[in-house]
Amino acid sequence: MDTPIRVHGLTKVYGGGFRAVDALDLNVPRRSFMGFLGPNGAGKTTTIKIVTNMLSATSGRAYINGVSVMEDPKTALADVGAVVETPEFYPYLTPMETLHYLGELRGLSSCETTNRGRDLLDLVKLTDWREKRVGKFSKGMKQRLAIAQALLSQPSVIILDEPTSGLDPRGMVEVRDILKQLHKLDVTVLMSSHLLNEVQEICTDVSLINRGRLLRSGSVADLLDEVKARKIDVRTLRPLTPDMFDRLRAVPGVKGFAVTGDLSFSLDFEGEEDAQARLLIELQNLGLMVVSFKESGLALESLYMSLIMESR
Amino acid sequence: MMEAASVVNNRERLPSDLQQMVTVAKYDVLKHLRSKRLLGLVILEALLLGLTFALPLLLGVDPTDDPAGYMSAFVSWVEILVIIGATMFAGDAIVSEFQSRTGYLLFPNPVKRSTIFVGKYLSTLGIIVLMLVVYYGVAAALVFAMTGGGTLLSLYSMLLACAYGAAAAALGFLISSVFKGSTGSLVLTFFTLFMILPMIAQLLPAGSIKPWFVLTFCGHVISYIMISPYPTDLVDSISLGNGEFMEYWTYYPDIGGSLAVMGGYVLICLALGMYLFRRKEMVS
Known part of the structure; x- marks a missing residue:
């Protein structure tokens, strides 16, 4: 699959007639780290929510690894790890229990989840907190845990919605360091952001949108040459x-x-x-x-x- | 670790809907077990059992020797226990995923909304049944201690209470699927079961209409089954003064019909709730 994420003619009109996404076409090439750029209200999060089956589209199609998200979301999302907005965690679970819950939903064995969970919590610097309940975690810790859960099943497609949003400078640096490590993996990443330096620093490709429409898409190097x-x-x-x-x-x-x-x-x-x-x-x-x-x-x-x- | 990442076919190992349902139910039960709500309900159960057992002794009232009669005192609290249980465990089961934003964690996973819905319902039902089993179990033990016997009617009452709990929880899930905020959903679930439906069931007999379709009216079978023989509908006359009389019906729910109505509530509320949940959008 050359384009693991494919969006065609995607339109989302909210109640009241607000057109958040307008006939958007988007292709994310395999093994690319695509920055999905646009100002606030451009339609980035709406697009990502449709692709991850949290919103329904008014019209258009979204495919992940060739499977329609609208028609078969379970299969389409099987190979996707996602962090959308800043998710809240179940406060009564520890990070390890959270990973076991989500791992079980994805068919990972308990042993596999434990081993991978240990590595991932180490990666996101939450090892010391793995047996503490998430209820009291800071936003930065939750965001790091969110990234860990997205990587749990070793998905080939990772979707991140403003992963450094709302973090303090140190938290932003920590999350960016984790994101940079994704380059080493055989994964395709779509990451929305309105932080241009972040996209320029991390991404290989970029798609610019405004008012729900695609303005430009291509490799960061090509766009910079322009x-x-x-x-x-x-x-x-x-x-x-x-x-x-x-x-x-x-x-x-x-x-x-x-x-x-x-x-x-x-x-x-x-x-x-x-x-x-x-x-x-x-x-x-x-x-x-x-x-x-x-x-x-x-x-x-x-x-x-x-x-x-x-x-x- | 990251370099060693291998390509895994995540689609092939995806569990069936039924397996995922069990997983959702399992972790939701864990939520209930670790919640303060369950602790509160356990304390309430203990208070009701303790007061029902101890108060007559403290007041010097001779307890009856009839196990069914003695058990009736405990059973009289069950309807309100079910209502509180349904409110606490079903009243915000769905809406909380949206309001507390945990849906952002759960929904992007390869699991159908209907699977999540049924899994959560099963966990709620499990907790309500557990709560009833504990309550009836302790009550039966106290009845045995005081009368030296027991009655099969308490088992029937418990099964009817479980059916009522299933229907009340389904109604809670439906309300929870409609609302945008947990508080509104919890309040409406409680007042629907505690006030609105009982008021309808009280008013309908004035027009000689048997409220057989009202859930809370059907719930009365939990207590009535302890009465032997089972009561039947009767008509009374009330004197209006000037030699005129007004007929007034006292209706009793019949067991089979009530079970069917409870089943209907479960099916309709769950189907509607699931439909709404599947359409509900995760909007900030």
């Missing part, structure tokens, strides 16, 4: 003074700049790496004494914003 202008953050020991402005604008590739602090500014720059190297030399020649010079990693944001603006 973005010619890059933003470069510069920090110096000497300030950028007005008499330097014209000289700076005259440097090849510089399309504009903005002073962001007494000793910092950002540049809109267009050019390859050699041009970037020349830019650095020019900045030093201006006598700025450059301390740091780095691409701000927001290239995807430029594309995202331009596509969102176009779609309005």
Whole structure:
């Protein structure tokens, strides 16, 4: 199956006529880690809920490993691990009991669940808590447990809905570290997010949606190549003074700049790496004494914003 | 560990619906066993048994030697016990998955909603039956201690109570499938069984209509079966003063009919509840 997740003409109209998903087509290639990007209310979670059989579609189809979620959800979801929103756990169960419950529903033997559960709880750093009831767990701990349960049956398809949403910075880093490990597995991942840096850091592919419609889909590298202008953050020991402005604008590739602090500014720059190297030399020649010079990693944001603006 | 992950055919090892139903029921029973609600109900049972047994002794009332008569005092509490049990264990069984967001954990799994529904119902029924068995068991032991005998009627009463519990729980599941919040669902389940249906059953005889189809009216068989011979419908006259009389019927549920009505409640409420649950969407 080249496209384990396939969505065709998916539409969801809520009561009151709000069209959350509008004839959406989405194909997630095998072994890709696809970021499903869009602003709040774009239809990401609605799409994921339909694909995981929590919402019914008004029209359209969703297939997982070739099986229609609408017609045979049990078979379609057999090989899927999912974390949708931040699930709540049964407070009367311990993490290990939770994994046994869900493992039993999926046909895992008790022994298999115990062994895998031990490894997964270790992976998500909950080993010390495995016999404690989930009722008192923090949101971050619950989110890590949610990821563990999604991996329990070693599914080939993993669906994650904003897995770092609502976590503190440390929790976000921990969850991202776990997600990065998924690259080592033979799995296909669809992960919704509105955090562009997260998608750029973790995903191999990206699909951008807004108002329930697909705007663009492709590999992250290809989409970034489309973005010619890059933003470069510069920090110096000497300030950028007005008499330097014209000289700076005259440097090849510089399309504009903005002073962001007494000793910092950002540049809109267009050019390859050699041009970037020349830019650095020019900045030093201006006598700025450059301390740091780095691409701000927001290239995807430029594309995202331009596509969102176009779609309005 | 992650590198060693192997491709497993998750479809082939997927359990049958029946096996999954048992799993859902098993873990739901665990929920009930670890809940404060069960503890509360156990305390209530102990209080009712203790008071029914001790109060006549403390007041110096001579207890009857008739085991059936003695058992009747204990059985008179069973209907309210069933109502409380159905409210506590069925009243929010479905809606809680949505309100407390545990549905986000359970529903993306390869298990049908109907399987979850029936599994949860079976666990609720199991807990209600367990509660009744304990209550009747202790009551029978106390009757034996006081009268030196027992009666088969208490067994019949318990079986009827189980049937009533099944129907009341099914009604609770239906209400729980309709509501969006646990509190509303719990309150409506309780008041439907404790006030609304009994009020209907009280009013209908005024129009000479036997409320045979009202669940709580059928539930009275639990107590009436302890009476020998079993009471039958009778008509009374009430004097209106000026030489005129008004006929007033006192109706008694018949056992077979009541069992059929309870069965009907189970089937209809479960079918409707399951239909609603399958259509219910997990919206934030």
